[in-house]
Amino acid sequence: MSLSPSSPHTHARGVIRRLLLLPLAFVTLPLSASPWEDVSVGLFNDARAAFSGQADDAPESERRNLVFGEAVALLNVQPRTAANIEKAYGLFEKIREANPTDELGLNSRYLQGRIEQIHRPTPDVAKAEAIFAELVQAHPAHPVAQRARVKLAIIRLYANIEAAERRRRYDDMTSHARDLADPGAKVQMHLLLGAVARRFGFGYEQELAHMLAADQAGVVKRSIQISLLARIGDLARLTGKTDVARTYYTRFLEEFPRTDSRSTIEGYLADLN
Numbered sequence: 317m318s319l320s321p322s323s324p325h326t327h328a329r330g331v332i333r334r335l336l337l338l339p340l341a342f343v344t345l346p347l348s349a350s351p352w353e354d355v356s357v358g359l360f361n362d363a364r365a366a367f368s369g370q371a372d373d374a375p376e377s378e379r380r381n382l383v384f385g386e387a388v389a390l391l392n393v394q395p396r397t398a399a400n401i402e403k404a405y406g407l408f409e410k411i412r413e414a415n416p417t418d419e420l421g422l423n424s425r426y427l428q429g430r431i432e433q434i435h436r437p438t439p440d441v442a443k444a445e446a447i448f449a450e451l452v453q454a455h456p457a458h459p460v461a462q463r464a465r466v467k468l469a470i471i472r473l474y475a476n477i478e479a480a481e482r483r484r485r486y487d488d489m490t491s492h493a494r495d496l497a498d499p500g501a502k503v504q505m506h507l508l509l510g511a512v513a514r515r516f517g518f519g520y521e522q523e524l525a526h527m528l529a530a531d532q533a534g535v536v537k538r539s540i541q542i543s544l545l546a547r548i549g550d551l552a553r554l555t556g557k558t559d560v561a562r563t564y565y566t567r568f569l570e571e572f573p574r575t576d577s578r579s580t581i582e583g584y585l586a587d588l589n
Contacts, residue, residue, distance in 0.1 A: 351385055355392070364389035380411050384420050387411075387427070391435060401435050422460040425451060429464065433471070445471045462501035466508060473512050486512055490526075499534050506530035507540070524551040528560075542572050546581065558588050 351370070354363035367386035371379050387407035390400045408424035408431075415421045429447035432440045448468040455461040469489050473482060490509055496502040510526035513519065527548045535541050545568040552560035565585045569578065 351389070355385075355389055358392075360389045360392040360394065364393060380414055380420055383407050384411055384424065387424070391427070391431070396435070398437050401431060401437075404435075405431050417455070419460075422451065422455065422458060426460050426464055429467065433467065441471055457497065459498040459501065462496050462498040463504070465496070466501055466504045469505065469508055473508070479516070482516060483518070486516075486518065490522075493526075493529070500536075502533040503530050503535055506533060507544075520551050520555050524548065524555060524557075527551060542568070542575065545571065546577060549581070549584065553584060553588065562588050 351363045351366040354360070354366065364386055367382045367389060371382035371386065374382055384407075387404040390404040390407070393400055405428055408428050411424040412421045416425065425447060429444045429451070432447060433444035445468060448464040448471070451458075451461040451464040452468060472485055473489070475482075477485075486509065489505070493502070493505045493509060496505055506526040506529040510523045510530065513522040513526060527544060531544060531548065535544055545564050549561050549564040549568060552558070552564060562585065565581050565588070568581055569585070572578075
């Protein structure tokens with residue numbers, strides 16, 4: 317399906333990505349963009365009402381899309397209530413009952429996992445883990461499942477477990493990170509593994525490898541790029557990889573010329589040269 321940059325479908329998908337980091341590459345969304353525009357500016361009550369109202373008269377081919385939009389809006393309505401979260405979960409389940417394996421069905425299951433992980437007043441991490449594992453096992457190559465793999469890694473790496481088991485899980489996830497094809501999931505996974513290496517003392521070399529892999533996968537957000545380039549430069553300097561340190565410190569100065577840490581980076585670069 318080919319979409320122009322200004323189409324309602326493109327706008328809606330961009331809104332959902334920003335709100336929920338969802339891969340909706342081929343989801344067919346409603347023709348009217350106005351509810352998604354409401355979502356993008358935080359008018360979640362208006363968006364929910366619009367989605368619900370349109371669904372009443374929409375043909376069956378569009379109704380699931382509108383129900384999905386209503387559920388997304390419900391997750392963001394303020395103040396968040398247990399009743400709204402439970403209703404959103406039920407709407408996602410209704411979407412899945414119609415087709416659990418199309419784009420809407422898979423995204424709905426992913427969001428059910430996120431509800432269990434972070435949205436409920438009392439998160440059910442075990443249930444979230446089971447949902448993410450189900451997606452990974454059943455649809456390993458799908459972008460939704462690859463993002464679920466990252467959420468699964470967060471749960472399993474930060475669990476209250478013995479140090480040896482955590483390192484085993486980390487090594488296993490490191491070996492499989494290269495298999496991720498979705499760029500966003502790949503970036504997120506390597507950033508996560510680098511953070512775990514740093515937090516649990518697995519060494520600068522381990523952290524550096526993941527930071528470099530994240531950069532190569534293509535970090536889009538500039539707020540992440542600025543810290544990533546500086547961190548790679550620091551790690552390369554600390555591990556004696558002076559050429560790598562020079563490269564990334566130079567990139568940092570070229571891409572972010574106005575930062576508070578500029579003088580520090582310039583000092584490191586002068587020492588290396």
